Amino acid sequence: MSFEFRLLKKDKDSHARLGELDTPHGMIQTPIFMPVGTQATVKTMTPEELKEVGAQIILSNTYHLYLRPGHQLIEKAGGLHSFMNWDRPILTDSGGFQVFSLNDLRDITEEGVTFSSHIDGSRHFISPEKATQIQMALGADIIMAFDECPPYPAEDDYVQKSLERTTRWLKRCKEALTRDDQALFGIVQGGMQKKLREQSVKEITDIDLPGYAIGGLSVGEPKEIMYDILGFTTPLLPGNKPRYLMGVGSPEDLIEGVMRGIDMFDCVLPTRIARNGSVFTQLGQMQVRNATYEEDFTPIDPYCDCYTCRNYTRAYIRHLIKRNEILGFRLTTYHNLYFLLKLMEKMRAAIRDNRFMEFRREFYQQYKGKI
Amino acid sequence: MSFEFRLLKKDKDSHARLGELDTPHGMIQTPIFMPVGTQATVKTMTPEELKEVGAQIILSNTYHLYLRPGHQLIEKAGGLHSFMNWDRPILTDSGGFQVFSLNDLRDITEEGVTFSSHIDGSRHFISPEKATQIQMALGADIIMAFDECPPYPAEDDYVQKSLERTTRWLKRCKEALTRDDQALFGIVQGGMQKKLREQSVKEITDIDLPGYAIGGLSVGEPKEIMYDILGFTTPLLPGNKPRYLMGVGSPEDLIEGVMRGIDMFDCVLPTRIARNGSVFTQLGQMQVRNATYEEDFTPIDPYCDCYTCRNYTRAYIRHLIKRNEILGFRLTTYHNLYFLLKLMEKMRAAIRDNRFMEFRREFYQQYKGKI
Numbered sequence: 001m002s003f004e005f006r007l008l009k010k011d012k013d014s015h016a017r018l019g020e021l022d023t024p025h026g027m028i029q030t031p032i033f034m035p036v037g038t039q040a041t042v043k044t045m046t047p048e049e050l051k052e053v054g055a056q057i058i059l060s061n062t063y064h065l066y067l068r069p070g071h072q073l074i075e076k077a078g079g080l081h082s083f084m085n086w087d088r089p090i091l092t093d094s095g096g097f098q099v100f101s102l103n104d105l106r107d108i109t110e111e112g113v114t115f116s117s118h119i120d121g122s123r124h125f126i127s128p129e130k131a132t133q134i135q136m137a138l139g140a141d142i143i144m145a146f147d148e149c150p151p152y153p154a155e156d157d158y159v160q161k162s163l164e165r166t167t168r169w170l171k172r173c174k175e176a177l178t179r180d181d182q183a184l185f186g187i188v189q190g191g192m193q194k195k196l197r198e199q200s201v202k203e204i205t206d207i208d209l210p211g212y213a214i215g216g217l218s219v220g221e222p223k224e225i226m227y228d229i230l231g232f233t234t235p236l237l238p239g240n241k242p243r244y245l246m247g248v249g250s251p252e253d254l255i256e257g258v259m260r261g262i263d264m265f266d267c268v269l270p271t272r273i274a275r276n277g278s279v280f281t282q283l284g285q286m287q288v289r290n291a292t293y294e295e296d297f298t299p300i301d302p303y304c305d306c307y308t309c310r311n312y313t314r315a316y317i318r319h320l321i322k323r324n325e326i327l328g329f330r331l332t333t334y335h336n337l338y339f340l341l342k343l344m345e346k347m348r349a350a351i352r353d354n355r356f357m358e359f360r361r362e363f364y365q366q367y368k369g370k371i
Numbered sequence: 372m373s374f375e376f377r378l379l380k381k382d383k384d385s386h387a388r389l390g391e392l393d394t395p396h397g398m399i400q401t402p403i404f405m406p407v408g409t410q411a412t413v414k415t416m417t418p419e420e421l422k423e424v425g426a427q428i429i430l431s432n433t434y435h436l437y438l439r440p441g442h443q444l445i446e447k448a449g450g451l452h453s454f455m456n457w458d459r460p461i462l463t464d465s466g467g468f469q470v471f472s473l474n475d476l477r478d479i480t481e482e483g484v485t486f487s488s489h490i491d492g493s494r495h496f497i498s499p500e501k502a503t504q505i506q507m508a509l510g511a512d513i514i515m516a517f518d519e520c521p522p523y524p525a526e527d528d529y530v531q532k533s534l535e536r537t538t539r540w541l542k543r544c545k546e547a548l549t550r551d552d553q554a555l556f557g558i559v560q561g562g563m564q565k566k567l568r569e570q571s572v573k574e575i576t577d578i579d580l581p582g583y584a585i586g587g588l589s590v591g592e593p594k595e596i597m598y599d600i601l602g603f604t605t606p607l608l609p610g611n612k613p614r615y616l617m618g619v620g621s622p623e624d625l626i627e628g629v630m631r632g633i634d635m636f637d638c639v640l641p642t643r644i645a646r647n648g649s650v651f652t653q654l655g656q657m658q659v660r661n662a663t664y665e666e667d668f669t670p671i672d673p674y675c676d677c678y679t680c681r682n683y684t685r686a687y688i689r690h691l692i693k694r695n696e697i698l699g700f701r702l703t704t705y706h707n708l709y710f711l712l713k714l715m716e717k718m719r720a721a722i723r724d725n726r727f728m729e730f731r732r733e734f735y736q737q738y739k740g741k742i
Contacts, residue, residue, distance in 0.1 A: 040690065041691060041696050043696065043697060043698075068690070068693075068694065077684065077687070083686075294444070297448055311456045315444065316454055319411065319439070319440045320410075320411075322439075323439065325412050327415065327417065329697060330415075
């Protein structure tokens with residue numbers, strides 16, 4: 001099965017690039033943001049609404065689906081696409097990030113990780129082979145290698161041992177993958193040390209794969225460090241393969257990532273903050289629960305033409321969110337995803353028109369972080 | 372403003388009737404079920420989805436909107452239609468039912484009711500005039516008289532005094548209503564005694580109004596008593612005015628109500644049970660959370676052609692509901708409303724075709740209550 005990646009254009013003033021990636025469930029235009037559907041649903045959204053807001057590919061979480069409802073059940077349903085009624089591409093993570101986040105509940109060996117479920121404490125073992133088998137049962141178009149994401153901060157020595165094991169585990173994942181309609185992406189680790197990032201890039205990209213991801217960023221480090229490591233690492237990756245920055249999704253980070261040569265992003269941020277009433281606007285991120293919007297009969301973002309902004313006022317959405325009404329969570333989630341996916345579309349257009357850095361400048365002239 | 376009610380057909384073997392009611396926001400075909408949008412939203416649903424499932428008119432609750440966000444705010448928004456983005460007819464209740472349900476928290480006099488908010492304990496006073504003013508600010512097409520709904524069981528003496536006060540309050544509501552684009556419906560009370568129901572019907576229908584409701588049923592009495600009182604009371608109401616049975620909405624009760632001559636119904640039942648995983652099917656009401664549906668890859672109701680049943684399996688919906696995923700609540704709510712509104716459509720067709728009692732027989736041959 002073909003996972004051809006076509007580089008259509010490179011920006012003249014930055015590392016930003018425009019591309020297309022073929023998958024068994026259709027083509028993805030890059031750079032792209034992937035909404036997260038942790039439990040086989042992007043929270044509050046139907047598949048049709050995901051298409052309306054411009055989602056080309058979504059991400060789902062192996063760890064959660066493995067525990068509930070179980071990958072065997074999803075396999076019996078005909079795979080994740082069929083189970084959740086989504087016919088466009090899906091990417092699954094390996095479960096590694098969630099398992100390593102369990103801290104006191106897990107035990108790492110060269111063979112794999114033993115951990116206790118966060119739900120019922122039951123003991124489980126996941127290895128590179130097991131993670132790959134689970135992802136084969138789920139049937140996503142793109143699957144991720146089982147890696148270790150070191151915490152921040154961490155000792156160089158630990159980070160180096162960890163990234164070397166991540167390389168060995170990647171080889172085992174590649175060995176274990178027997179489906180030819182799934183693309184395995186390797187993950188570069190290496191913490192916040194450039195020499196370790198360099199070592200990881202070399203080891204990981206020595207293994208021929210259809211795409212590579214950068215993991216271990218946005219784990220608590222200052223933004224300057226993240227951007228510095230990202231700007232150093234991304235250009236080291238092969239230019240003819242898609243590059244995926246894991247777990248990043250604020251408007252600023254998407255722009256900074258694209259500028260540094262990233263093609264794919266995912267993050268729970270837009271959907272999670274939406275359910276708390278936080279929404280993106282051209283001027284910055286605003287909290288619609290605030291009393292100041294009580295009698296504000298304007299849309300969330302007057303410059304936005306999404307379903308939410310065309311039909312509902314801040315006053316009404318504030319009322320719904322404060323009452324915990326599901327429609328409120330739906331409207332803010334819809335808007336936030338539309339906003340981010342529109343931002344990606346604008347970036348793709350700017351790269352195409354050779355004006356990415358101008359677009360970035362204009363964006364920051366308006367967008368002021370939290371407002 | 373015209374609230375013309377046209378009686379198109381009467382069933383030959385029962386009291387069932389087919390009609391049309393004009394309102395400022397469009398015509399309603401009767402008999403009809405009204406989904407309930409307590410807090411200016413039919414829980415989980417957008418207005419577009421309500422239209423998809425066949426909602427012609429919705430109900431909203433004066434008590435809740437008066438407390439939060441406040442009727443003045445909604446008036447500033449241009450009224451409830453504009454506030455919630457719903458351009459079809461709306462009916463508001465008077466708040467009486469909720470206020471009287473507060474039991475220990477309220478104090479009744481001839482003037483009105485003083486009560487403590489269930490939210491913050493703050494003291495409020497609602498009279499027939501106040502209830503009408505609030506409903507004028509909300510701006511629904513049909514507004515309800517401020518009545519007292521006696522508990523079940525209650526002493527005849529209390530019920531009689533109460534129904535007589537309800538009549539006096541109705542006159543004050545009618546006096547207070549100054550908008551000509553709102554239809555005031557009176558409410559017949561009288562508990563479970565036919566002579567008291569007869570007295571209430573006489574007093575209430577002596578006041579010329581565009582429609583009449585039956586209150587005080589489905590308040591805890593056995594089904595046989597409810598059907599008996601309903602069958603006695605409904606034919607006493609004027610034949611040329613719409614008749615609304617308040618707070619009733621199970622499939623069986625809708626059929627029994629229509630057979631006895633009711634034109635309009637409302638109930639939170641279909642939306643409330645949906646959020647607990649209970650769904651209507653042709654065979655009866657089923658609980659999709661049950662383990663038996665874990666690997667059931669068929670639709671909720673194989674005979675249903677709604678969005679939910681065309682696209683999702685019991686196994687997937689069970690997974691979503693058990694995970695408290697909003698999409699699960701959306702899918703079951705959508706289905707339950709579609710089911711009830713389709714049932715009303717089928718009943719209208721059966722009356723039109725002079726086969727209502729045959730339809731009723733066929734329905735009960737399949738539908739077996741809870742399954």
